Amino acid sequence: MTTREILTIQLGHYSNFIGTHWWNLQESNFTYDPKNPSEINHDVLYKEGENMRKQVTFTPRLLIADLKGALGYLSEQGSLYDTESDNQLLWDSTKLEITSAEPSLRTSFIQSLNEFDGSVDSENFNFESDVKSWVDYLSPQFHPRTIMVIKQYLHNCTQRPFNIFTYGRDLWSTEQFFDNFTDKIRLYVEECDLMQGFQVLMDSIDGFAGLGASCVQHLHDEYGKSILAFPCLDFNNAEPSASDLVKVVNTALCWQHIGENSSLYSPLSCGQVGWPFGADARKFENITYSPELKYHSSAILATALDTLSLRYRTKKYPSASLSDLCADLNKLGRKAAATSLSLPFPMKMKMDLIDVLDEFEGSLWTSLTPNCDIPMDNNMQSIALRGISENRIKRPIHEASKQISKPAYRCSSVHEMMTLYLACTCHASATYLSNIEAPLKITLPYPKIFNNNVTKDGNIAGWPVGTDVNSIAVMAGMHSGSNVAAMYESLLKQTKRIRSIKKFHAFTDSGLEEDEFVECVHNLTDCKEAYEDYYI
Template sequence: MTTREILTIQLGHYSNFIGTHWWNLQQSNFTYDPKHPSEINQDVLYREGENMGRQVTFTPRLLIADLKEVLGYLSEQGTLYDTAPSDNQLLWDDAKLEITNAEPSPKSPFIKSLNESNKTVDSETFNFENDVKSWIDYVLPLFHPRTVTVIKEYLYNCTQPFNIFTYGRDLWTTKQFSDDFSDRIRLYVEECDLMQGFQVLVDSTDGFAGLGASCIQHLRDDYGKSILAFPCLDFNNAEPSASDLIKIVNTALCWQHIGENSSLYSPLSCGQVGWPFAADSRKFQNITYSPELKYHSSAILATALDTVTLRYRTKKYPNASLSDLCADLNKLGRKAAATSLNLPFPMKVKMDLIDILDEFEGPLWTSLTPSCDISMDNNMQSIALRGIPEDRIKRPIHEASKQISKPAYKCSTVHEMMTLYLACTCHASATYLCNIEAPLKLSLPYPKIFDNNVTENGNIAEWPIGTDVNSVAVMAGMHSGNSIAAMYESLLKQTKRIKSIKKFHAFTNSGLEEDEFTECIHSLADCKEAYEEHYI
């Protein structure tokens, strides 16, 4: 089977929180039993290699950029390909060599436990909510030496933090960074036999917004492949401050440039309103989480990404591609899409899918896109469902009872039944549905966010269970519809509070012109109009 490879790029601290959970989930769902092969083609996002010791490696096809201070113990070259230098490699007199060692950065208890193979890992041992300070504190996969790029010019907490869009854009134009990062991209691309495109996660409220926008433009100009981008916004429940307007300008500029150069993009946030001021978080049935913890909120966003991208990662649909997804949803100049999640999909104990869908009330999904509540109707949408076995769709005919009278009883597969349900409930919508039978397996360090009525295998009970959840059924989707106009309207309203960009000296001093900011506002207004019903 021909693999159509994808390169993933993560730019920014919160994007790396999300990406770390995503790669952890993929690693937790690897299948090594030849009698039950995986339904997912892992080669789409992973690469096989060989280290200096001729050991076969399987690492994410991934590029990461973050500031030096958050990388802690993580070596830029990684540990998977380390080899100790032999004596004859030294070109100096080691007797006269003075070596100064920096204090090693501490590792979290969980990371320490991974290096102790003889130690039994117990979930009760770790307090991730307190231990996790950075995404490196819970990362499972080992990286290829070209994966990690350290930005040494800036720090998060200093007199000139990396918090302005133009700082990131200027960083990309420096020969040292641009040449190095673009070479890393090229080396990954040249390894691929039939590359289909790029997935880009980028923080949209700080300097990484400008870095990501420049990187995406480079990808479009040099490779011409499909680019699916996810501008990420960390949930913020702090009181309003002067820095909020700076984050709003960064976000507006980020969306404008990503919209111009990507094939499709979908903003991600666990906040109902993404713009940086106090607001409510997204609510999920059967889940209780702390949205202010990056460790929690990023796990929810990663779960959505891992499921919605199944469309072009499964063996069941070998001809489905990233370009198909983008082409389906970016009709009529609509480059933005909303991402949704249903976690866990409410498979109740001792109930069949036909009955669950028949009694389902309320929206089928929860939006993960800020200031956008996804309607059930008038959408172009791509939906992925995992974790519902074929023997859970209905009762055999001799046990069917009232099920026989339902039109859905004629359906013989999960795909048929869900397709019928979506056709009946999502009026005037064009839906692409894919599904796999395997549930999403959960293991450490995925957070314990499920309520105590969720069983070990993710079913919903009407009584407390109080057990660890090891797997769940999940549904996620991407939707392009009129409801996205409200997202642009909300961002425009906040951006227009700024009468002149000249009042923000950090932007103007780093090269942002008044005309460029005005053009950004006009571009967002055009995007909003493209999603309004009367415009079509």
């Protein structure tokens, strides 16, 4: 099978929270049984290598950037390869003054990963209080090329924060960062046989917005491959403050530039409003989570990414590609799409898919894009479903009873039945559906956010079952429709509160011109109008 490789790039602290859950999920869903091979082609996002001991390694094809102090115990070179040098033999240790910092503490979960007996007792961990950074629940091993530490800025520093779009853009322009980071990209690309493109996650409310926009422009200019970008916004329910408008400007500039250079982008947030004022979090019927905890909210966003990306990662659809997804949704110059999630997909106990769909009322999905609710109608959409077995679509004919009178009874597969359902319920929509039978395995360190009516295999019970959930069915999608206009309109409304960018000295002092800001506002207006129905 020809592997069509993808390079993933994560820029920013919250993006790395999401990415960590994503890579954890992928590795927990690896299948090692040759009699039951995986339906997912892991070579799309992973690369095979060899360490210094000639041991075969399998690591994410990944580049990460974060600020100094955010990595805690984790070395910039990772821990998979022996990178210790013998340089100490070249120096006279009696003439050296060695200064060392206190080693960063490891959470009990990270310590357990290094225990040889492999035992992991969930009762020993309290992730909600222990997790301060994404490295505190990171399971996979990284290639030494993966991590890039931005040494010019310190994580959580209030004296010199990395909080302005132009700071990130200026950082990209520095010779030291640009050469180092782009060399790493080039080395990854050169290792690929048939590369299909890039996935880029970036924080959009701080300096990483500028860094991410510059990175996407470089990828566009240098490689000409498909670029799927996800500007991420952490949930914030704090009281409004002056810094909120700074985050609004960062987000607006970010969207403008990645809209010009990416193939498709979808803003991600667990907040209903994202710009970022006090607002409610997105609600799911069968899960309860704390949206203010990055560890919780990022898990939900990662679950959506892991599922919607199945379209171009499965062996079942070897010809499906990232470029197909982008081309389906960026019609008429519309570069933005909304992301949806159904977690878990509501398969009730002892019920077949035909009955679940027949009884279901309302929307099947919840939006994960701020200020954008996704209707069932009038969308270009790509939807991926996992975790529903083919033997759960309907009863055999001698047990069918009332099922046999339903038109969907003629369907012979999950794909066929879901396609029929979406055709009947999503009026005036064009839908591309992907599905695999394997459920999403849920293992530590995924947060325990499922309600007590969810069974261990992800079914929905009508009573408390009080058990750990081991696997679930999930549906996620990307949608391009007129409701995306509301997302632009809300950001435009906040951006227009700024009469002149000159009042924000941090932007002007770092090189942002008034004309550039005015152009950004006009861009938001154009994008909003592009999604309004009467412009179609």
